[in-house]
Amino acid sequence: MKVALIGSGGREHAIARTLSQHKNEVHVFPGNPGMIKHATVHLDQNKFDSTFVDSLSKSDFELVVIGPEQPLCDGLADQLRKKGMNVVGPGEAGAQLEKSKIYAKKFMEEFQIPTSKYSKVESSQDCLLKAQSYTAPYVLKMDGLAGGKGVFVCKDISDLEKAAQEIFPTHQSVFLEEFVQGWELSYIVLTDGDNYQACPLTQDHKRLLDGDHGPNTGGMGVVGPLQIEDELNERIHEKIVLPTLKGLKSKGITYRGVLYFGLMINDQNQIQVLEYNVRFGDPETQVIFSLLKEDPAPWLLSVSNGQISPTNFSDEQSSAYVVLAAPGYPDKPIKNLKIEGDIFQEIKDKHYFIASAVNKNEDHFVTSGGRVLGSLGLGADLGSALETAYENANKISWKGLQMRSDIGKNTQ
Numbered sequence: 001m002k003v004a005l006i007g008s009g010g011r012e013h014a015i016a017r018t019l020s021q022h023k024n025e026v027h028v029f030p031g032n033p034g035m036i037k038h039a040t041v042h043l044d045q046n047k048f049d050s051t052f053v054d055s056l057s058k059s060d061f062e063l064v065v066i067g068p069e070q071p072l073c074d075g076l077a078d079q080l081r082k083k084g085m086n087v088v089g090p091g092e093a094g095a096q097l098e099k100s101k102i103y104a105k106k107f108m109e110e111f112q113i114p115t116s117k118y119s120k121v122e123s124s125q126d127c128l129l130k131a132q133s134y135t136a137p138y139v140l141k142m143d144g145l146a147g148g149k150g151v152f153v154c155k156d157i158s159d160l161e162k163a164a165q166e167i168f169p170t171h172q173s174v175f176l177e178e179f180v181q182g183w184e185l186s187y188i189v190l191t192d193g194d195n196y197q198a199c200p201l202t203q204d205h206k207r208l209l210d211g212d213h214g215p216n217t218g219g220m221g222v223v224g225p226l227q228i229e230d231e232l233n234e235r236i237h238e239k240i241v242l243p244t245l246k247g248l249k250s251k252g253i254t255y256r257g258v259l260y261f262g263l264m265i266n267d268q269n270q271i272q273v274l275e276y277n278v279r280f281g282d283p284e285t286q287v288i289f290s291l292l293k294e295d296p297a298p299w300l301l302s303v304s305n306g307q308i309s310p311t312n313f314s315d316e317q318s319s320a321y322v323v324l325a326a327p328g329y330p331d332k333p334i335k336n337l338k339i340e341g342d343i344f345q346e347i348k349d350k351h352y353f354i355a356s357a358v359n360k361n362e363d364h365f366v367t368s369g370g371r372v373l374g375s376l377g378l379g380a381d382l383g384s385a386l387e388t389a390y391e392n393a394n395k396i397s398w399k400g401l402q403m404r405s406d407i408g409k410n411t412q
């Protein structure tokens with residue numbers, strides 16, 4: 001199948017690699033120079049405007065997969081569908097679930113989907129006033145897209161004050177949220193709008209540092225598949241996934257794409273939705289796609305044309321992914337640091353996915369963003385998958401490289 005893939009990160013590298021292993025012809029817009037073994041990259045194509053839509057629709061692509069949230073929120077899927085293309089990804093209306101966290105909160109209230117208490121706050125003073133009806137720790141979130149980085153977890157009032165002072169000069173739409181204790185689960189489904197298939201369950205590690213310390217990031221490492229009790233799975237289906245799909249339908253939204261439920265499960269097995277994302281998770285996708293047993297192209301195509309036909313994932317293997325980030329990530333990642341090691345190594349159960357690295361200097365790659373690349377390991381169990389992922393991660397280095405050493409250590 002000839003597939004157009006929009007995006008440029010490790011997530012898109014993973015999708016491109018799997019598709020190309022099954023002899024699909026993959027073109028990534030814009031992609032990144034680390035993907036060239038698995039796809040044709042169109043590095044200068046990073047504007048998804050009407051000229052791009054026209055040119056894509058005149059090519060013979062059978063399927064378009066939109067990776068990141070921004071083009072989805074900008075309505076790229078709608079524009080491509082108007083041209084008759086098969087697209088994995090919701091239109092602008094469905095993408096609101098990720099574009100505005102406040103919209104998502106209201107949606108959950110409307111359809112009685114469990115989520116934590118929140119209050120919109122208008123200023124630092126208002127934030128401190130409203131914090132009186134919450135207990136520490138506090139969560140302060142910016143509305144709008146923030147690449148997983150617009151969340152401040154504040155241990156006390158003085159931390160909250162600092163976060164509010166940092167946010168308010170530049171952001172106006174902000175809310176305070178109750179902190180929810182528990183363990184996080186990335187519950188990612190593909191849906192044609194009526195039916196869905198859940199991907200293998202995964203767990204991300206959002207904080208920068210070991211022990212879940214430091215600032216929030218886009219995700220520092222993922223493990224999967226997680227096994228959960230049937231009863232819990234059934235409750236997620238009944239109380240969260242079905243009401244969300246019904247809610248979207250009742251609003252006249254035909255949702256064909258990926259829906260990612262960021263869930264928190266407490267020690268009494270109660271579930272709350274922390275967030276919706278309207279796309280594959282990054283780096284969850286690197287783990288999910290490594291567990292596929294067959295060509296994902298027909299599965300993705302079936303989602304795009306409204307008749308989902310489930311695919312098969314391995315449950316005999318575990319997968320682990322460890323992110324290697326630039327110094328300064330997530331605030332100000334340092335670019336142009338020389339990467340040492342063979343980032344193109346391709347061994348069956350271990351390899352790298354490249355997100356932000358460029359080969360400006362011909363003979364070597366340098367860092368060009370925050371989450372530079374990641375190391376994936378497969379194994380018969382989680383322990384051996386992690387060992388492989390870490391062993392391989394340690395073969396790569398650059399000055400000031402940041403990597404968590406406890407991915408998968410406290411997995412449920």
Ligand code: GLY
Binds near residue numbers: 277282
């Ligand atoms: N890994 C979290 C996300 O994709 O939003």
